[in-house]
Amino acid sequence: xxxxxxxxxxxxxxxxxxxxxxxxxxxxxxxxxxxxxxxxxxxxxxxxxxxxxxxxxxxxxxxxxxxxxxxxxxxxxxxxxxxxxxxxxxxxxxxxxxxxxxxxxxxxxxxxxxxxxxxxxxxxxxxxxxxxxxxxxxxxxxxxxxxxxxxxxxxxxxxxxxxxxxxxxxxxxxxxxxxxxxxxxxxxxxxxxxxxxxxxxxxxxxxxxxxxxxxxxxxxxxxxxxxxxxxxxxxxxxxxxxxxxxxxxxxxxxxxxxxxxxxxxxxxxxxxxxxxxxxxxxxxxxxxxxxxxxxxxxxxxxxxxxxxxxxxxxxxxxxxxxxxxxxxxxxxxxxxxxxxxxxxxxxxxxxxxxxxxxxxxxxxxxxxxxxxxxxxxxxxxxxxxxxxxxxxxxxxxxxxxxxxxxxxxxxxxxxxxxxxxxxxxxxxxxxxxxxxxxxxxxx
Numbered sequence: 001x002x003x004x005x006x007x008x009x010x011x012x013x014x015x016x017x018x019x020x021x022x023x024x025x026x027x028x029x030x031x032x033x034x035x036x037x038x039x040x041x042x043x044x045x046x047x048x049x050x051x052x053x054x055x056x057x058x059x060x061x062x063x064x065x066x067x068x069x070x071x072x073x074x075x076x077x078x079x080x081x082x083x084x085x086x087x088x089x090x091x092x093x094x095x096x097x098x099x100x101x102x103x104x105x106x107x108x109x110x111x112x113x114x115x116x117x118x119x120x121x122x123x124x125x126x127x128x129x130x131x132x133x134x135x136x137x138x139x140x141x142x143x144x145x146x147x148x149x150x151x152x153x154x155x156x157x158x159x160x161x162x163x164x165x166x167x168x169x170x171x172x173x174x175x176x177x178x179x180x181x182x183x184x185x186x187x188x189x190x191x192x193x194x195x196x197x198x199x200x201x202x203x204x205x206x207x208x209x210x211x212x213x214x215x216x217x218x219x220x221x222x223x224x225x226x227x228x229x230x231x232x233x234x235x236x237x238x239x240x241x242x243x244x245x246x247x248x249x250x251x252x253x254x255x256x257x258x259x260x261x262x263x264x265x266x267x268x269x270x271x272x273x274x275x276x277x278x279x280x281x282x283x284x285x286x287x288x289x290x291x292x293x294x295x296x297x298x299x300x301x302x303x304x305x306x307x308x309x310x311x312x313x314x315x316x317x318x319x320x321x322x323x324x325x326x327x328x329x330x331x332x333x334x335x336x337x338x339x340x341x342x343x344x345x346x347x348x349x350x351x352x353x354x355x356x357x358x359x360x361x362x363x364x365x366x367x368x369x370x371x372x373x374x375x376x377x378x379x380x381x382x383x384x385x386x387x388x389x390x391x392x393x394x395x396x397x398x399x400x401x402x403x404x405x406x407x408x409x410x411x412x413x414x415x416x417x418x419x420x421x422x423x424x425x426x427x428x429x430x431x432x433x434x435x436x437x438x439x440x441x442x443x
Contacts, residue, residue: 017136061271063187064172072163075156076174079182084160086145086153101141105134178268178280185269187277195279196267200397203281205350205406211399221262221401228392229257229289235388244381253292253385261287263409265397283395285409293389297382298414300374305417308368309424312431314442324440333438349415350407351422354390357407358383364421389414 059079068076075082088100112133116126145153167174173189176182200206210221232255240250267279285291306313314320328334351357365379372378377385393404408415423443434441 059182060184060186061177061269063185063277066170066172066186068163068166072159072166075159076163076184076186080176080184081182084153084156086149087157088141089145089150090153090157097141101138105137108133108137175268178270179272183271185271185277187269192267192269192279195277197398199267199279199281200265200402203350205347205404206402207405208400209394209403210401221396224401225260225262225289225394226257228394229255229260232289232293232388232392235384239381239384244378244384246376249296253296255289255292259287260289262401263288263393263395265395265402282411283393283404283409285412288393288395288409290389290392290408291412293385294408294412294414297385297389298412298417300377300382302413302417304368304374305421309420312424312427312442320442323442327440331438333440335438338439345423347407348419348423349410350404351419353406354387357390357418357422358386360425361386361418361421364425386418 060073060077088104109130112130116129121129163174166172171189173185173187173192175185175187175192177185210224236245236250236253236255239245240247245253263284265281265283267281270278270280285294314323345351352360362379362383365374365382369379374382390404390408393408395402395404395409408418427441427443431441
């Protein structure tokens, strides 16, 4: 890399840094002016300081008897996206600033190492850039904060600790809502967990593999997890030996047992229905045994699937409004007999058995692929990889380890892609009839 090019890159990075610093300072200044001296107003008719068993504020839904103070409720009312200010300055009271900076710099350092390795940057330039970034990162932590902001940070930290203590003492649960609308749900922990256990016991998508109560110190499930990983790697090796995947892809998909983490199930409250709180299950997916295969398959299939589904897909609300306007005022196809209907699929990520899902994906690809491949992967290879992915999704909840008998983790992007394919094939029957009548349809 020439000196001129290096200077251009450095100047460009400096300009970007300066620009983001200006934006950051503006936002911080504006946020402090508008937020810290004026806490959110809470409707006093709905929230009683002494006790309440149901109520709503802009970012807090209360579904339990409580005795939170007004200040505690004001903080909760900021919602789960609110981040208390200057937490690092508080940490520095207990830990050295060097330790804090080193710990916070570690993820960035890892990303830089991966980036430089990917683009084959020479060692001398790599070390020079890394040192400059490290120095600038450390300098950003040396800037003192105003004393009033520091006091605010200490105050809110104590307030958060008091909320945690009160939740634990009074058997209450605080969760963000499933709609991702920056809303907290406050409820009774026992009632919440009873609903969760009831959901798991009645679901036909979960099957118990192992009861950890009868496990000898956690050894049995670790043995079974290791055996599952070995089985997955053997299947991948078989695909490599049959030239279905090349050596680079094989190494990319190979599961490292030492880095695998067993996924777990948790629930978030669904508050979309009036006077009813239901639960939505979520299963963590990152670092699971199937994470790498799922990531690869989604990157492979998603662009092709989105392209084929684009004619019946609304990208967002403005796109829906545009297409509806076109249907009514441009094509003049709205009829007096038209009924508007919205269908919500509540089991969207567990629609069918693994075998049926694989078969439907195979049929979809056969119907829409001109060659028999997506990039370098044949339809049969994709089906084989889907088999490994779907049949090896496990998770734990309470004292049991489960496997999914239908669908896959709803936190994994591939699950969306597979469900989109399944519903697209299913909806073709409806779509034919609607198109004959010039009706409007989309998802």
